[in-house]
Structure formats: structure tokens, C-alpha cells
Amino acid sequence: MIDIYSQLPILLIAIPLFAAPVCVLLGGRWLTYLLSVVVCGTTFAISIGLMQQVIKYGPIHYEIGNWKPPYGIEYVVDGLSGFVMMFVSALAAIVLLYGKPSIDAEIPRSKHYLFYASYLLCMTGLLGMCITGDLFNVFVFLEISSLSSYALISLGRTRRAPLAALQYLILGTIGATFFLIGIGLLYQMTGTLNMSDIANRLDTETGPRTLLVAFGFMTVGLFVKMAVFPLHSWLPNAYTYAPSVVTAFVAATATKVSVYAFIRLVFGIFKPEFAFEQMPLGTLLLTLSLVGIFIASTAAIFQDDVKRLLAYSSIAQIGYMLLGIGMATTDSLTAGIVHMFNHALIKGGLFMVVGCFVLRLGSSRLSDWRGAAKTMPLTSLAWAIGGLGLIGVPMTAGFVSKWLLLTSAFESNHQLVAGMMLVSSLLAVVYVWRVVETLYFSEQPSAAAKEASEAPVWMLVPMYAVIFAVLVFGVWTQFSAGLAAEAAQSLLPLDLVPTAPTVSPGGTP
Template sequence: MLAHLPILQVIVPLLAAPTCLILRKPSLVWLFTLLASASAFVISILLLQQVMAEGTLIYELGGWSAPWGIEYRIDKLNAFLALIISGVSTVVLLAAHTSLEKEIPQDRQTLFYILYLLSLTGMLGIVTTGDAFNVFVFLEISSLSAYALIALGKDRRALWASFQYLIMGTIGATFILIGIGLMYQMTGTLNMADLASRLPEVPQSRTLFTAYAFFIVGVCLKLALFPLHLWLPNAYAYAPSIVTAFFAATSTKVAIYLLIRFTFSVFGVEFSFSVLPLETLFLALGLLGIFVASTTAIYQNNVKHVFAYSSVAQIGYMIVGFSMATSAGLTATLLHLFNHALMKSALFLALGAVVYRIGSAELNDFRGLGRQMPLTMTAIVIGGLSLIGIPLTVGFVSKWVLVVAAIENGWWPVAALILLGSLLAVVYVWRIVETAYFKTPEPGRKPVKEAPITFLAPVWILVSANIYFGIDTRLSVEVAQAAAESLFGVSP
């Protein structure tokens, strides 16, 4: 059983998806989905323990050894990612049943859970597989289900948002496919480890650069790197709240994983950062992303938009860490990946609770919520503080590690810019705080009650995680550090 964990990680949610069709009744389906996601979570915990103790796990699918067969390769990096994805998915699902009541008609709820599970399968598949083409397959599984999930949003603008994402996402996926195709053409292999050993032998031809360029641009589209982020804000704002909470924490992270995996493991640091001007490029785009997106976030009137733009900015921080091409920088990126997943899932889920009660996420409707929904608003405030990077929250730990990495790298102006960027977060978070606590609600509006416990419990689990991992960083920092070091050591 334990030996099969790598494949079970993917197969459990994959098989659970069609099973939902048999169950039909939404509440049953919800419980079943929760169960499937929770078991995926347990599997990822076991996998991480195994990997930390024994090193990389290799699982040959159907007993066919690589490079002929498909192999699943679990190292510290992807075990860490799988843990984030399945963990957030499980906690977010706790609130799904309540949230869907208000947002999705009864007859489509089963469909929702099926799509959700498929999306989860896709993401877990991307991170666990060791085969480049398999990556593309899972990418399509997760993306297609994502388009449909976003389109389920009750606002009709969700359709347009989904369509926008469909176009951009498909371009991205096509680019990735072209990149993988070119790699295959040059080396005759699709296995990542095999690719890594063969690519250096290939002369540095134009094909190699083209392959890399296509792949990177495609991935950057998926990870919403500024200025390729245009699909993200609307997709996050109009999707059902649960979907936003899940995607904000995971989907862009998966793309960052691909970026890291292919840059460091497959192509190698040597090629990526010495031959190509990747350092300057990513540093500039990352910093621009931080400032442009944070500034845009300040001017949004829909709170979901505010946090969506903030996500683009936070991706900027991860990319800055990535661009350093040092072990410390990569640790910062991975750590922030984990921490940002906690912040954004908490924030968007809390927003889901607000939407559940008042039916909108417009900033104007937040007036007076500080009194009417004290626990939910406190959660948003703590999530916001974490986003700013106040000590005792995860945001502080990320910021600390990132700034230390920048200074150690001799980039002290970058360090200053990173800190300046977090001031912009103060502005957009405080707009929400002031509206909720200092303004009185419109006279006509009925007072609303606090969100139901089914919402508050998962929100506060995530908020507590924000504080817990801000105080006890052993898990997150150790794993991130180990993963980063292994990427700089030997390729998988």
C-alpha cells in the first residue's frame, strides 16, 4: 500500500470524480468529495514524511521502467506542493456545502463537485508526475475543469471571465505543448530525469532556445506573471467563492512549480541563468508586478478584485525570489508559495462567508460589517495583516527570508523595494478595514448575522494556520529549504 502512494495521490480524486455521478444527492456528494480530498491530504502527508526521511521516491506506472514507461517521481519539492494543494482543498471543501446553497442551483451542485475533483486531480497530477507529456495532460484536465468551474459563478460576467481565461489558458497550454514537443524532437525522450541528462548534450541550437522560450512563456501565462495576468482578476472575482478560495491558493502555485521544475531540474541553472538573461527579465517583471498590481488593487471597488490583484503582486514576490537563482532565494519563493496559499485561501474563504450573508463583495456593502460579522471580519483583518507581513503571521516569515536572501545576494535596493511594496498592501487592506469598522451601513439594509459555523470553522482553521506557521516555522522553512537545496544539488 505504502509503495503505491505516489499514484494513489492522483488516482483517488480521479476515481472519486465519476463516483459522484452515482451518488447524485448533493449533500452526499459533498461528503464524498470531502472524504476523497481528505484522503489525498493524508496521502500527501505520508508522502512528505517518506520523502523527508528516505529521499526521492520513484514509482513506475504499470511496471514499465523509465524512459519508456511513465514514472512518478516524488521529491521534496513536489511532496511539499501536493501537501499545500490537498490541504487547502480539504479545508476549503468544509465550507463548500453551505456556500453552494446560495451560489449554485441544486441541480448543478453534483457537477460542481465532479469538476472540483477533476481540477484537484489535474493539479496533483502535474506536481507528482515525472513525465513532461503527462504534465501537459494533467494541465489540460485541471484547466478544462477550471474553465467550467469559473463559468458556474452566479454572476453572468462569470461566463465572460471564464471565456477570457479559456483563451489565455489555451494559448498558454499550447505554448507549453510546443515547448515539450520541441524538447522531444531534440532528445527523443519525455521523461524529465532523462531530459535533464540529455539536454546538456544537445548543442545549444536555436531549437533549444525556442523550446525553452515557448515553455516558459506558456507557464508564465498560467502563473499570471505580470503582464500576462489579465485573465486572473475577473476569473477570481466572478467564480463561485469556494472555487476562488481553492484556485487562489493553488492554481498559480502549480504553474510556479512547473517553472521551478523545468528551470532548475530539467534545463539546469547553468543553462537557464547563464545563457539566458533570465535573472534580469524575471527580476524586472517581478518587481513591476509587485508595484503595478498592488497599486491597481488599491483602486478596486470589489474586494475580490482587490485580493485578486494582490495575488498578482504576491506572485511578483515569488518571482523575485526565483530570479535570484540562489538557494536562499528559491527557499524564499517556496516558503512564500506555502504562506501565500494560507493567506489567500483564508481571505477568499472569509470573503465567501461575506458573500453568503450579503450577496456581494462590493466594498460599499462592507460598511458596518465590523459589528455585524465580527468573527468573519476579524479573520479578514488577520489575513490582511498576514498579507502586509506583520510579525507573528506567515507573511512576516516570507518577507524576512526573501529580504535576507536579497541582501545576501547583494541586491539591497531590491530588498528595499520589497519592503516598500508591502506598504501598498497596508493601503488596500486598510481601505477594507476602515469601510467595515468606521462606516455605518446604508439605512435601508437589513442587519446581517454572523456567518454560519460551517463557514467560520474552516476560515478560522486557515487563519490559525496563518498565525501558527508564522510562529512555528519548522515545517515550512525546513521543507522549503531542503527542497531548494536539493534542486541546487543534484537533478532528480
């Protein structure tokens, strides 16, 4: 009798991985859909189970095939990876649950089973990147998720979709290859691929210059996958021309997992002292992310296609996560991790709203959305709420991460960064509200909006589950901020930058 609990880490990967070819073998539309939903649901359940075990007993180390690390491949679930896997699998399941009508409308029926297979593979890749403790494995899973997402993006309705996918493929492959070079150099220096083993063996203080090269290659490689300004050029087209369901899933998860990999790289493999004191990573991240936030947010304001608008907004939001990493204190890292989670929810929810509109209005162009609030009030309201979350209005998840980021910026004496961050978030007000006004206050509704009907309940319920979660995690912060704080604590126990003199909290009332 195998203890199923002890096998959860491998099941998390194995189930979707093997379900994907089964989808191809089964063919058809309904059966594959049901299988995929069940698999995604199971994966989500497993990730919850893993997270519970982590909370109770601490990090889980799973040795594949019983080969002892650092020789065998090891799966590690700790606070951070468990947290990321949980929201990735949750969003994968919810988006799939929501997406059936949208998939039917946007993807040729003959290709449905292939779509589900790619979807599952993509999720496998993303989860694998989180769970594995082996650096080369990260590359393999990165490519699994990337390749399947190229395929998913190319399924879009217009002829631009394959081109967008190809552009993403070229840049993505270069990024992944850079990452691979970095792995190679690290291996050359340490003779091992296990991440914690590398971390132990790497002499970051007096090590050879190869270390810098490896770090540089891996950072740039991941910057491409994260779509950090100025390496973001693949993202707007990919998000715009992909099918709505794909956009919702990829936008919510893919870049966040890359951010996760980056956090692991900086704090788990290279030491933060190396990254921030020997290398100018802090300055680099702060500069790039602030510039990126301003440019991408401004670009978002001028987009006429809502998918593209949200895509630029995603580039900007990645900047906030990197700000959290770049300030390199425990609190700012917490903020960055929380923002990963919150932004996954918010962007996932908003792209789901876009999916509903595309289904009913046939387009994601803003001019076709004029006056749609009259005929699609619930979907429009969901946009308004999700948009408030994106802006960061209190009682939404976006506020929590913004507040944490702000306080940590003050604590680490980055007042200027704090100010710029706040000003930049005003740009979000503009682009979110532009859509709200188009929906609610257009004198002449577009022809499509006049005849549209409310999105099917099938889509509305999962969509509102996500939108509702945006509100819930705006009030109930113990879960997200608490888990993130623990994860940050284990990655960066001591702040690098001397913090502001601590004032005795409280005083006399």
C-alpha cells in the first residue's frame, strides 16, 4: 500500500502530464473537456494538500525514484513554491471551468482536444517550474510550458495569432537558451544541478568571474520570460491575438511563475548579498521597473483594444513585483510575492471579463464595447470591480499589495520610489476608467452592444468567483500576506539595506 500523501508532489506533475496525451488519444470535445476539468481540479486539490502539509510540517522534499539528491532529481515544496502552485492550479481550473463557451466560439472544433492537451501541458510546465529543486529541470519545464503556450497562442482566430506566437517563440527561445547557458556555467563551477546544493557550493564572495556571467545570462533570460521592460515586446501581441481563454490563463500565471523562478534564482541559488551588493541588481530592478511602469501604463492608456490595454498593464504590474524584489528587504519581498498572487487574481479576472465581452460582442476593440453596460450589466460590473482592484482601491486585493509595497519602500528609505509608485498607479485609474466610461456612458451604443445579451451563467459564476476573491483577499489578508511573509522570511531572513531607525511601536496611548 503506497501512502498516497507522500506521493503528492509527483502526482501533481504526473497527472496533468499523462492526461495531456490521453486527451489527444480520446479526441472529441466533451470528453476531453471533462477530463481536463477533472485533472485541473485534482491538481488544485493536490496543491492544497501539499500546502497544508507544508504549513503543518515544513518544507517537503520528494526524491524522484528514490535517488538521493543531489544526484537524483528532487522536488521541493516550501512556503513559496506551494503558494505559487496553489494559485496557478486554482486559476487554471477556474479559467477552464469558465471557458467552455468561449472555447467553443473561438477555437475550431476539430482542434479542441489538442487545445486541452496543450492547456494541460502548459499547466504542467508551470507547476513543474515551481516544484522542482533541480535547475536543469526548471529549464525543461520552462520549455514545456513555453512550447505549449506558443501552440495555445497560435490558436487565435485571426491570422496574426500564428505570427504573434512565432515572435513569442523566437524571443522565448532566446530567453530560455540564455537561462540554459547560465545553468551550464553554474554546473561548470559546482558540478551539481540541485539548487540547494549549488547554493551551498557556490562561493559567491570570492568566486570566479564566471559567476557574474552566469548570473547575467540567467537574469536576462528570465527577464524575457517575465516580460520586463524593455524585453517585453512579445507580450502585447501574444496576449492580444491569443484566444481569450488562453490569454486569461497565460496572463494570470505564466509571467508570475517566471517571477517565482527569478526570486528562487536571486535568493535561493545566488545569495542576495551577491545579487544586491556585488551586482547592482537592486538599482537595475528599481530603474527598469519604474521606467517600465510609467512607459507601459502610458502605452496602456492609448490602446484601443482592451486585450492589448491589459497586456501593457501586465507589463507595468510586473514592474511592481520587481520593485518588491529590488528593494531587497523582507517586507518588500513579501509585498512582491503578495502582488504576484493578487495580480494573478485581478488580471485573470479581468481577462475573463474580456472573454465574456468577446463572446457576446465578437470583438475586444473598445469601440465595439460602447454602451455594453445596458445589455451586459453583470459583466460590466465585474470589470468595474476588477478595475478597482487593478488601481488598488482599499478593500480590494490590489490595495493590499500596494500598501505593503509602499510601507516597505518607506522602511528601506526609498521615499522617491514610493512617490513614483503612487503617481504611476494613477495611470491605472486612467486606463481602467476609460473602459468603464465606454461601457457605461456611451451615448450611442455600438450595434453589437445593442443586441448583446448577458454572458452565460456558466461563464459568469467562475468569473465572479475570481472577482469576489479579489475583494475577499482585499479584506482577509492573513492568508495571502501571511504566507508570503513566511516565504519571504525564509528566503531573506535579514534585510540587506539598513532600515530606517525603528520607532517603538505604540508608545503611550
